[in-house]
Amino acid sequence: MRIMIRTQAMLLLLVTAAPAWAEPVVGGGGDLFIPWIKMIVALLFVLGLILLLYYGASRKGFGLLPAARTGQIKVLEMRSLGPKKGVCLIRVRDEEFLLGLGGDRVELLARLEGPKTTFAETLDKQPGESA
Known part of the structure; x- marks a missing residue:
């Protein structure tokens, strides 16, 4: 049918x-x-x-491309370390800071001496526990 x-x-x-x-x-x-x-x-x-x-x-801030920001705080780089965890490199008034981001926390991991300092050099200067 x-x-x-x-x-x-x-x-x-x-x-x-x-x-x-x-x-x-x-x-x-x-x-x-x-x-x-x-x-x-x-x-x-x-x-x-x-x-x-x-x-x-x-x-109005709804563009497809992000607008250039001219403020004092600039996010240089962000890396994810897992769900709701990551690190963020920011520059505030020509000083750089490495921040640890958690689910509900933001912690200062290191204050970088300048752009010429490598991560390994900064890690050696910071007091820490050896595993």
Whole structure:
């Protein structure tokens, strides 16, 4: 029963679409200049609308690209160490700090002497327990 209904639906679709396929082309190919102009104008309109929406969203802080931050605190790098754990290197007033991030805590791990100091050198200067 279902196959018969599907077959009838397909035949009905083909019969109703057949006159559109059989329609002769007027003018031996037609002039394509006007449809091309309409398509280009529509494309420019859509692109302009997208750029306008992007500009409006980026001014309110919802942009796709992060805005340049000019504040005193800059996050230089973040690394994840597991779920809800990580380390973060920040710069505050030309001083660098290494922070440990936990689920509900932020701890100062090290105050870096400058950008020329390596991590191993900073680790050697910090008091710590040997494992």
